[in-house]
Every structure is written in C-alpha cells, then in structure tokens.
Amino acid sequence: MKEIEVKDKQQYLRKNHPFGRKLGLEERKKCIHCDLVFLAGDYKVFKDRNGDEYICCPNAPECEGTVIDWVDVEG
Ligand SMILES: [Zn+2]
Known part of the structure; x- marks a missing residue:
C-alpha cells in the first residue's frame, strides 16, 4: 500500500466515504483497532x-483501521 496525498480532504471524504456519510473534518473519532482518538481530518489515504x-487511520500503515472502523467519541 502506498500513501497518496489528498489536497482537498473534505471533498475527498465526501466522494469516497464507503457509506456516503457526511463526515466533517472536525469530528472526533476513535479507531477501534488502535484506540487512537483523532480528528477525522487527520486521516491518511493509501x-x-x-x-x-x-x-485509513492516522496511525496507518502500523494500524490497519480504515474509515469503517471509526466510532464516535462522546463529548
Ligand atoms: Zn488505528
């Protein structure tokens, strides 16, 4: 897997989210693979x-979590 650079992260997310969900870059998420809490906008693309x-998870490639492995964080 090779990391690629995304210039417009919000637009990329809108086009490529597997469930077509609207996910804001400022939304806090938690990766269920590595327990990292991060802002959605910190994602990487491979x-x-x-x-x-x-x-992918900001900890990729060490973490195998992708956007479908992120859960909402309370508060
Ligand atoms: Zn992760």
Whole structure:
C-alpha cells in the first residue's frame, strides 16, 4: 500500500466515504483497532496494487483501521 496525498480532504471524504456519510473534518473519532482518538481530518489515504484507495487511520500503515472502523467519541 502506498500513501497518496489528498489536497482537498473534505471533498475527498465526501466522494469516497464507503457509506456516503457526511463526515466533517472536525469530528472526533476513535479507531477501534488502535484506540487512537483523532480528528477525522487527520486521516491518511493509501492505494493498493489494484488502484483501490482506502481512507485509513492516522496511525496507518502500523494500524490497519480504515474509515469503517471509526466510532464516535462522546463529548
Ligand atoms: Zn488505528
């Protein structure tokens, strides 16, 4: 997997969120893989050999969590 740079993170998220959910860059999320609490806008994008792109945990590639593994944080 190779990390790719995203210029407009909000637009990318809108276009590529797997459930088409509107996720704000300022929303706090928690990754269920590594327990990291972060702002959604800190996500990374990785591309695999097939050219598929994944919205990943800020701890990627050490963490395998992707956008579907993020849960809401209270408060
Ligand atoms: Zn993670």
